[in-house]
Amino acid sequence: MTELWTTVASLMGVWAFSQTLLLAVFPPELRFALIKLFQRLFNCCSSYCYYDITEIEGVNTNELYNAVQLYLSSSASSSCSATSSNRLSLTRGLNSSAITFGLSHNDRLTDVFNGVSVVWEHIVTPRQSQTFSWRPLPEEKRGFTLRINKRDKSYILESYLNFINEKANEIRRKNQDRLLYTNSRGGSLDSRGQPWESVPFKHPSTFETLAMDPVKKAEIMSDLRDFADGQAFYTRTGRAWKRGYLLYGPPGTGKSSMIAAMANFLRYDIYDLELTEVQTNLELRKLLMKTSSKSIIVIEDIDCSINLTNRKETTTTTGGGDRNSSTFVDGDIETSGTNNSITLSGLLNFTDGLWSCCGSERIFVFTTNHIEKLDPALLRSGRMDMHVFMSHCSFPSLKILLKNYLGCTPDDVETSVLQRLEEVTDAAEMTPADISEVLIKNRRDNKKALRELLEALRVRAEKNRSGLQRLGADVEEMAEEEEKRALESPKEGGDAAAGGGCVEEEGGKELEDNIIMGLI
Numbered sequence: 338m339t340e341l342w343t344t345v346a347s348l349m350g351v352w353a354f355s356q357t358l359l360l361a362v363f364p365p366e367l368r369f370a371l372i373k374l375f376q377r378l379f380n381c382c383s384s385y386c387y388y389d390i391t392e393i394e395g396v397n398t399n400e401l402y403n404a405v406q407l408y409l410s411s412s413a414s415s416s417c418s419a420t421s422s423n424r425l426s427l428t429r430g431l432n433s434s435a436i437t438f439g440l441s442h443n444d445r446l447t448d449v450f451n452g453v454s455v456v457w458e459h460i461v462t463p464r465q466s467q468t469f470s471w472r473p474l475p476e477e478k479r480g481f482t483l484r485i486n487k488r489d490k491s492y493i494l495e496s497y498l499n500f501i502n503e504k505a506n507e508i509r510r511k512n513q514d515r516l517l518y519t520n521s522r523g524g525s526l527d528s529r530g531q532p533w534e535s536v537p538f539k540h541p542s543t544f545e546t547l548a549m550d551p552v553k554k555a556e557i558m559s560d561l562r563d564f565a566d567g568q569a570f571y572t573r574t575g576r577a578w579k580r581g582y583l584l585y586g587p588p589g590t591g592k593s594s595m596i597a598a599m600a601n602f603l604r605y606d607i608y609d610l611e612l613t614e615v616q617t618n619l620e621l622r623k624l625l626m627k628t629s630s631k632s633i634i635v636i637e638d639i640d641c642s643i644n645l646t647n648r649k650e651t652t653t654t655t656g657g658g659d660r661n662s663s664t665f666v667d668g669d670i671e672t673s674g675t676n677n678s679i680t681l682s683g684l685l686n687f688t689d690g691l692w693s694c695c696g697s698e699r700i701f702v703f704t705t706n707h708i709e710k711l712d713p714a715l716l717r718s719g720r721m722d723m724h725v726f727m728s729h730c731s732f733p734s735l736k737i738l739l740k741n742y743l744g745c746t747p748d749d750v751e752t753s754v755l756q757r758l759e760e761v762t763d764a765a766e767m768t769p770a771d772i773s774e775v776l777i778k779n780r781r782d783n784k785k786a787l788r789e790l791l792e793a794l795r796v797r798a799e800k801n802r803s804g805l806q807r808l809g810a811d812v813e814e815m816a817e818e819e820e821k822r823a824l825e826s827p828k829e830g831g832d833a834a835a836g837g838g839c840v841e842e843e844g845g846k847e848l849e850d851n852i853i854m855g856l857i
């Protein structure tokens with residue numbers, strides 16, 4: 338035992354002596370070179386290679402460091418025991434409600450990729466001196482060191498780093514709250530040069546809560562899923578990775594709710610484009626360029642936003658004045674060279690032209706209450722890939738609302754009541770918004786809610802029926818009067834009948850239209 342201690346003491350003595358010799362004999366530059374040499378020798382003999390990924394490269398943040406940190410957070414949380422200690426760091430990022438795990442300082446973690454095992458080490462050292470920089474640097478130098486066996490390096494390194502980037506993006510998207518953007522500031526930019534303002538997007542509408550025909554709903558969901566998973570398809574077919582939906586139907590049928598459900602389903606951000614705030618096509622293009630991938634770009638009530646009835650028609654924007662006064666210009670913006678107005682062709686370029694594919698994986702949604710008012714150019718196939726009619730509440734939709742608002746399935750409702758509901762729902766032509774109101778008011782008492790709903794539906798159905806009957810009677814009465822007049826003055830009547838057949842027809846149609854409008 339005494340011998341052992343003597344040996345240890347003499348070894349330590351030799352070590353101290355060599356160190357003193359090294360310091361005394363070799364100047365600092367030579368010392369540094371020697372250390373480097375030893376390191377090289379060690380690296381040659383070692384079967385591993387090491388990669389340093391520092392948090393800050395020069396003065397720029399190293400994106401790869403953030404990606405690795407996020408990537409390791411998923412492994413770290415699930416395999417706390419795989420790390421060399423049981424300590425993990427926890428963080429919550431900006432705009433994120435999720436907590437991420439991370440490797441603690443100077444801790445290690447083993448990861449396996451394609452059957453190859455690698456080791457990550459998180460190295461944190463105090464920063465020696467504050468180098469000159471336009472922004473303050475953190476007091477600690479942080480970085481990851483990746484250790485890979487030399488023989489595996491060429492086999493996995495590139496694919497492993499790509500995999501880490503993809504995974505990190507996925508985690509980032511999952512953790513980050515989605516945002517709802519608006520261009521309500523007009524064309525002006527904020528301090529970061531952004532034309533969009535954003536707030537966290539927290540709309541609770543989902544496809545489960547959306548009341549619509551289940552078959553149509555499933556079709557839309559599968560279309561969205563195919564779109565989101567379709568990168569390879571879009572590349573193969575040479576198409577821009579984007580899709581257009583036109584949602585149309587009466588107010589209160591769930592068009593806006595559908596957009597929120599789409600965004601929640603795909604976990605996309607929403608850009609709510611207020612077209613009346615956009616002055617020129619150029620501004621529109623700039624807005625488009627500042628949208629991110631995986632987003633839904635929405636133009637609500639497109640028929641009211643701006644006068645887009647003719648491709649050659651522009652809307653003057655003198656002093657931000659009346660947007661409905663229109664002038665005709667020669668051709669579209671690109672050929673006329675006019676840049677101070679927004680045109681239909683500008684909008685079509687926005688959704689369809691070359692600029693529409695700056696970025697990828699984007700969905701355009703237009704909504705309108707009056708599809709008949711839209712220019713056919715907006716409706717032609719290929720422009721808006723899917724036209725979705727949001728109809729008045731049907732019986733299948735009603736069942737979804739009953740489940741959402743009252744928590745009752747068809748089995749919980751008396752058969753006779755259910756039957757009555759089924760009979761009157763279509764005829765009542767009530768919107769899901771109307772029905773929701775009745776249900777919200779009485780949601781504490783299911784029986785009362787059902788009673789009131791049935792009554793409301795019955796009254797509306799009755800009103801619609803009598804309205805139709807009145808319309809039919811009016812048209813009949815008018816026809817009789819015309820017939821009588823024709824008999825009373827055969828010559829005039831004959832002329833009128835011969836030369837003005839279409840006048841009569843048009844007059845009758847006009848009257849019929851007036852009566853319909855009156856009823857509405």
Ligand SMILES: Nc1ncnc2c1ncn2[C@@H]1O[C@H](COP(=O)(O)OP(=O)(O)OP(=O)(O)O)[C@@H](O)[C@H]1O
Pocket residue numbers: 546547548549586587588589590591592593594595706727768769770771773
């Ligand atoms: N199909 C639906 N499913 C579930 N709830 C709906 C549906 N339609 C309407 N609602 C309810 O009615 C409210 C108004 O609906 P929403 O704003 O989506 O209608 P809209 O079609 O966009 O109307 P508008 O044409 O006036 O913009 C929503 O908050 C929602 O609660």
Ligand SMILES: [Mg+2]
Pocket residue numbers: 592593594637704
């Ligand atoms: Mg709406």
